[in-house]
Amino acid sequence: MTLDDLSDDVQESYKNLGDELDVSLDRETRHELAMLTALYDPDDVDELVRRAVHTLFQSALDRGQLDFHLRQGYDVTYDEYLSGMTYEEMTGQTQAPPRDDVRRYQM
Template sequence: MGLDELTDDVEAAYVDTDEETTASLDRETRHELAMLSAAFETDEVDELLRRAVHLLFQTTVDRGTLDFHLRQGYDVTYDEYLSGMTYDEMTGQDQYPQRDDERRYQM
């Protein structure tokens, strides 16, 4: 997989989540959500869920976990996704053909 596949998968997931998402919560998650709701003095659970997603995303980016999973699944990093090109494309390393060391010195 590569950058194009990642872009396609992100766009497809974006469309899927654009529709109203409902999540079933277990007892522990409901308790934690209730605690956060009380602490932040808000009745809007949607806002807390948005904050949670932002925090999880930022944490995975900061720790390198997102790049690890993207590299495993798509062979790209988040920076490559944002720029729209791989590091090899950025540095020009993919412009030159691979050296054939066996035929290098043949005349």
């Protein structure tokens, strides 16, 4: 898969998510959310869920897990996704003429 495939998949997922998300909670998640709600006393529990998504994303990015999975699935990194081009495209390696190894050492 490529950078274009990743961009298409992200856009498709973004469309499918919509503005609201119903999430079922298991017992452990409900307990942890209740603890965080008591601790932070947010105006709305949705705010804690938004913070949790941001924290999970940042953690995956900081620990290299995001790039690891992106490289496995799409052969790109998050920086490449943000810039809209691969490192090869940035450095001009995709425009270099192919090497002729047969004639390379002939004089």
